[in-house]
Amino acid sequence: MLTSQSSYEAYLKEISVYPRIDVEREVELSRIIQNESNKVLVDNAIEELIHSNLRLVVHCLKDFEKRLNSSSARITKMDLIAEGNIGLMKAAQRFDAGFVDETGKRTSAVRFSTYACKCIKNRMRRALKLARFIHIPEHHFGYWSKMDALSSDHDSPVSDEEMRQHLDVSEDVMGLLKQSAGSRTCMLEDLSSQEGEASGWHDFIANESASCPAAEADLHDLRNFLFSEMAKLPPRTQNMLSMMYFSEHKHVTLKDLAHKYGISSERCRQVCAQGIARLRRQMQGRVELIDPGIIQQEAFAA
Secondary structure (H helix, E strand, O other): OOOHHHHHHHHHHHHOOOOOOOHHHHHHHHHHHHHOOOHHHHHHHHHHHHHOOHHHHHHHHHHHHHHHOOOOOOOOHHHHHHHHHHHHHHHHHHOOOEEEOOOOOEEEOOOHHHHHHHHHHHHHHHHHHHOOOOOOOHHHHHHHHHHHHHHHHOOOOOOHHHHHHHHOOOHHHHHHHHHHHOOOOOOHHHHHOEOOEOOOHHHOOOOOOOOOHHHHHHHHHHHHHHHHHHOOOOHHHHHHHHHHHOOOOOOOOHHHHHHHHOOOHHHHHHHHHHHHHHHHHHHOOOOOOOOOHHHHHHHOOO
16 A cells, blocks of 8 residues: 555656646637637646646645644645645636736736636645644634744744734733644544554444344344244245245235235235244244244344
């Protein structure tokens, strides 16, 4: 299995085969995307614009490396690139290389990278926020950037008082900012990991849809017991009960039995009822049968 770093390196090698395009080609592709009625040509233009700017997503990723390396990050580098690629695709679909100046004249001076960077970074920023299990207020992210910038500008650690004055916040708000910046959400995988063992949360959380081995064994024993007791019944009664209650392919009705054996539906009902009554007498004192439905619902549901 590829690690996150090896996957990232393989991705860089994969996108390196797509050539960059110049501004004239961007203008031409923009014209096709905005004005062409042929869907195939539009799709091809969007695809070329996306492929030629895949490196742009990797470039935008550099602005988020610090968040990815923090203890609170619950998203990988490749996940963030995938989100950025979604932003790139949406930008390519909406890209218009021309803009209207103050005189109303339409010019072609907008590079796609200028337009797409904002879409890519917004998508990445949104993915980072949604990756958190605990909601962080929106304005905290702006404060974090200011705190990081202030710390990087000083060689020595910045005191809380200096930080608070720089941000112009109260002591209580400063405490909340420090708490949110250093927060870390504990994942189920973190709780389940044990030294020397490769385990996951699924090894500890019960699967309610899974069958119980003990119950399956009991049903298997009951099934065998019923078949052994049914072997003592007349052949036609055995066949009718098997078709009515034990058929695994389709639901058999009294009408189906009547058609098969050439007798009335009422007679088929009587034969089945007599067979079940005889089974109950044979099994009395050995297993408790509440009604005939137990045979179908419990013993032969598997």
